[in-house]
Amino acid sequence: MKRGTVIALFFALVIIAALSLEIQYSSYDYIGYNPTNNAGEGVVHAAYDNALGSYKGPYVVIYVEAQQWHWDFNPHQRTNTNMTVVPVDEPVLFEIHSVDVFHEFFIQSAASNFSLGFNFGAEAVPGYYSYIVLVFPKPGYYHVACAEFCGLAGVGLGHSWMVGTIYATSNATLASEITGGVMPTGQWDPHVVNGTI
Numbered sequence: 325m326k327r328g329t330v331i332a333l334f335f336a337l338v339i340i341a342a343l344s345l346e347i348q349y350s351s352y353d354y355i356g357y358n359p360t361n362n363a364g365e366g367v368v369h370a371a372y373d374n375a376l377g378s379y380k381g382p383y384v385v386i387y388v389e390a391q392q393w394h395w396d397f398n399p400h401q402r403t404n405t406n407m408t409v410v411p412v413d414e415p416v417l418f419e420i421h422s423v424d425v426f427h428e429f430f431i432q433s434a435a436s437n438f439s440l441g442f443n444f445g446a447e448a449v450p451g452y453y454s455y456i457v458l459v460f461p462k463p464g465y466y467h468v469a470c471a472e473f474c475g476l477a478g479v480g481l482g483h484s485w486m487v488g489t490i491y492a493t494s495n496a497t498l499a500s501e502i503t504g505g506v507m508p509t510g511q512w513d514p515h516v517v518n519g520t521i
Protein backbone atom coordinates (compact mmCIF):
# COMPACT_ATOMS: atom_id res chain seq x y z
CA MET A 325 0.00 0.00 0.00
CA LYS A 326 1.26 3.45 -0.81
CA ARG A 327 2.32 5.68 2.01
CA GLY A 328 -0.23 8.30 1.00
CA THR A 329 -3.02 5.72 1.09
CA VAL A 330 -2.01 4.60 4.58
CA ILE A 331 -2.03 8.18 5.84
CA ALA A 332 -5.41 8.82 4.23
CA LEU A 333 -6.80 5.63 5.77
CA PHE A 334 -5.43 6.61 9.16
CA PHE A 335 -7.14 9.99 9.10
CA ALA A 336 -10.37 8.44 7.83
CA LEU A 337 -10.33 6.06 10.80
CA VAL A 338 -9.61 8.90 13.23
CA ILE A 339 -12.57 10.84 11.86
CA ILE A 340 -14.86 7.80 12.10
CA ALA A 341 -13.70 7.17 15.67
CA ALA A 342 -14.31 10.78 16.65
CA LEU A 343 -17.77 10.74 15.08
CA SER A 344 -18.80 7.52 16.78
CA LEU A 345 -17.60 8.77 20.15
CA GLU A 346 -19.56 11.94 19.64
CA ILE A 347 -22.69 9.99 18.76
CA GLN A 348 -22.20 7.60 21.66
CA TYR A 349 -21.67 10.24 24.30
CA SER A 350 -23.61 13.20 23.07
CA SER A 351 -26.86 11.93 24.51
CA TYR A 352 -25.24 11.77 27.94
CA ASP A 353 -23.77 15.22 27.93
CA TYR A 354 -24.59 17.07 31.05
CA ILE A 355 -26.95 19.83 30.04
CA GLY A 356 -27.23 21.42 33.46
CA TYR A 357 -30.39 22.59 35.05
CA ASN A 358 -31.92 25.64 33.54
CA PRO A 359 -35.33 26.62 34.86
CA THR A 360 -36.17 28.26 31.57
CA ASN A 361 -35.48 25.37 29.23
CA ASN A 362 -37.22 22.74 31.32
CA ALA A 363 -34.61 20.09 31.10
CA GLY A 364 -31.40 18.94 32.64
CA GLU A 365 -29.75 15.59 32.44
CA GLY A 366 -26.99 14.08 34.50
CA VAL A 367 -24.57 11.52 33.23
CA VAL A 368 -24.79 8.14 34.90
CA HIS A 369 -21.99 9.00 37.31
CA ALA A 370 -23.20 12.50 37.96
CA ALA A 371 -23.30 13.60 41.52
CA TYR A 372 -26.61 14.60 42.90
CA ASP A 373 -25.57 18.25 42.95
CA ASN A 374 -24.52 18.16 39.32
CA ALA A 375 -27.97 17.08 38.26
CA LEU A 376 -29.37 20.13 39.93
CA GLY A 377 -26.67 22.41 38.66
CA SER A 378 -26.60 25.69 40.45
CA TYR A 379 -30.31 25.65 41.07
CA LYS A 380 -31.03 25.70 44.79
CA GLY A 381 -34.77 26.17 44.78
CA PRO A 382 -37.42 23.77 46.01
CA TYR A 383 -37.70 20.51 44.19
CA VAL A 384 -39.38 17.18 44.42
CA VAL A 385 -37.34 13.98 44.33
CA ILE A 386 -38.65 10.74 42.86
CA TYR A 387 -36.66 7.52 42.90
CA VAL A 388 -37.31 5.42 39.83
CA GLU A 389 -36.48 1.76 39.98
CA ALA A 390 -36.71 -0.21 36.76
CA GLN A 391 -37.32 -3.91 36.85
CA GLN A 392 -38.55 -6.44 34.33
CA TRP A 393 -41.25 -5.34 33.69
CA HIS A 394 -42.49 -2.41 35.67
CA TRP A 395 -41.48 0.94 37.14
CA ASP A 396 -41.38 1.45 40.88
CA PHE A 397 -41.62 5.03 42.03
CA ASN A 398 -40.44 5.54 45.56
CA PRO A 399 -41.72 8.81 46.85
CA HIS A 400 -41.38 7.86 50.51
CA GLN A 401 -41.12 4.60 52.36
CA ARG A 402 -43.78 3.12 50.16
CA THR A 403 -43.76 2.42 46.48
CA ASN A 404 -46.12 3.33 43.72
CA THR A 405 -45.89 0.94 40.84
CA ASN A 406 -46.25 2.38 37.34
CA MET A 407 -47.67 5.67 38.51
CA THR A 408 -46.62 8.75 40.38
CA VAL A 409 -47.54 12.38 40.77
CA VAL A 410 -45.52 15.53 40.23
CA PRO A 411 -46.15 19.21 40.82
CA VAL A 412 -46.54 21.60 37.93
CA ASP A 413 -43.94 24.32 37.43
CA GLU A 414 -41.56 22.89 40.00
CA PRO A 415 -38.28 21.14 39.27
CA VAL A 416 -38.65 17.41 39.72
CA LEU A 417 -35.51 15.35 40.17
CA PHE A 418 -35.79 11.78 38.96
CA GLU A 419 -33.12 9.44 40.32
CA ILE A 420 -33.16 6.42 38.07
CA HIS A 421 -31.64 2.99 38.23
CA SER A 422 -32.33 -0.61 37.38
CA VAL A 423 -32.19 -3.73 39.48
CA ASP A 424 -31.76 -6.12 36.58
CA VAL A 425 -31.11 -5.28 32.92
CA PHE A 426 -30.75 -2.03 30.98
CA HIS A 427 -33.97 -0.07 30.66
CA GLU A 428 -34.68 3.50 29.65
CA PHE A 429 -37.03 5.69 31.59
CA PHE A 430 -38.80 7.66 28.90
CA ILE A 431 -41.46 10.30 29.35
CA GLN A 432 -43.56 10.90 26.27
CA SER A 433 -45.31 14.19 25.89
CA ALA A 434 -46.68 13.03 22.56
CA ALA A 435 -48.84 10.45 24.27
CA SER A 436 -50.51 13.00 26.49
CA ASN A 437 -53.18 15.43 25.47
CA PHE A 438 -50.73 18.27 25.44
CA SER A 439 -48.01 19.36 23.16
CA LEU A 440 -45.34 20.08 25.73
CA GLY A 441 -42.29 20.12 23.60
CA PHE A 442 -40.39 17.43 25.35
CA ASN A 443 -39.93 13.74 25.22
CA PHE A 444 -37.28 12.88 27.68
CA GLY A 445 -35.44 9.77 28.65
CA ALA A 446 -32.55 8.55 30.72
CA GLU A 447 -30.92 5.18 30.94
CA ALA A 448 -31.84 2.93 33.83
CA VAL A 449 -28.65 1.01 34.45
CA PRO A 450 -27.96 -1.64 37.08
CA GLY A 451 -25.31 -0.42 39.46
CA TYR A 452 -25.50 3.21 38.43
CA TYR A 453 -27.81 6.13 38.85
CA SER A 454 -29.01 8.53 36.20
CA TYR A 455 -30.47 11.87 37.09
CA ILE A 456 -32.81 14.09 35.18
CA VAL A 457 -34.48 17.25 36.31
CA LEU A 458 -37.68 18.22 34.58
CA VAL A 459 -40.27 20.90 34.98
CA PHE A 460 -43.75 19.84 33.98
CA PRO A 461 -45.24 23.01 32.53
CA LYS A 462 -48.84 21.85 32.25
CA PRO A 463 -51.09 19.66 34.35
CA GLY A 464 -52.20 16.34 32.97
CA TYR A 465 -51.12 12.81 32.26
CA TYR A 466 -47.68 11.99 30.95
CA HIS A 467 -47.01 8.58 29.52
CA VAL A 468 -43.97 6.63 30.67
CA ALA A 469 -42.46 3.89 28.55
CA CYS A 470 -39.32 1.82 28.48
CA ALA A 471 -37.25 2.95 25.51
CA GLU A 472 -34.67 0.21 25.72
CA PHE A 473 -35.67 -3.27 24.68
CA CYS A 474 -35.37 -5.24 27.89
CA GLY A 475 -36.67 -8.65 27.07
CA LEU A 476 -39.66 -10.76 26.32
CA ALA A 477 -41.73 -12.79 28.68
CA GLY A 478 -43.10 -16.13 27.61
CA VAL A 479 -46.56 -15.11 28.65
CA GLY A 480 -48.01 -11.76 29.61
CA LEU A 481 -45.57 -9.08 30.60
CA GLY A 482 -42.53 -7.93 28.69
CA HIS A 483 -40.80 -4.82 27.44
CA SER A 484 -43.90 -3.54 25.64
CA TRP A 485 -45.92 -3.61 28.84
CA MET A 486 -43.40 -1.63 30.81
CA VAL A 487 -45.47 1.52 30.87
CA GLY A 488 -46.56 3.98 33.48
CA THR A 489 -48.24 7.27 34.12
CA ILE A 490 -47.10 10.51 35.68
CA TYR A 491 -49.85 12.82 36.75
CA ALA A 492 -48.84 16.46 37.01
CA THR A 493 -50.98 18.70 39.14
CA SER A 494 -50.63 21.87 41.15
CA ASN A 495 -53.11 20.56 43.66
CA ALA A 496 -51.20 18.79 46.43
CA THR A 497 -54.40 17.56 48.03
CA LEU A 498 -55.55 15.93 44.82
CA ALA A 499 -52.10 14.41 44.32
CA SER A 500 -52.21 12.96 47.80
CA GLU A 501 -55.63 11.44 47.15
CA ILE A 502 -54.42 9.87 43.93
CA THR A 503 -51.43 8.27 45.61
CA GLY A 504 -53.16 7.30 48.82
CA GLY A 505 -51.01 9.77 50.71
CA VAL A 506 -47.71 8.47 49.35
CA MET A 507 -46.29 11.76 48.17
CA PRO A 508 -42.88 12.21 46.58
CA THR A 509 -40.13 13.60 48.77
CA GLY A 510 -40.07 17.35 48.59
CA GLN A 511 -42.57 20.12 48.54
CA TRP A 512 -45.37 21.23 46.33
CA ASP A 513 -44.71 24.92 46.13
CA PRO A 514 -47.18 26.57 48.51
CA HIS A 515 -48.03 29.24 45.98
CA VAL A 516 -49.55 26.70 43.62
CA VAL A 517 -51.08 24.32 46.15
CA ASN A 518 -54.46 25.92 45.82
CA GLY A 519 -54.31 26.30 42.09
CA THR A 520 -56.85 24.66 39.88
CA ILE A 521 -56.00 21.03 39.22
Ligand SMILES: [Cu+2]
Nearest residue numbers: 427470474486
Ligand atom coordinates in the same frame (compact mmCIF):
# COMPACT_ATOMS: atom_id res chain seq x y z
CU1 LIG B 1 -37.41 -2.03 30.21
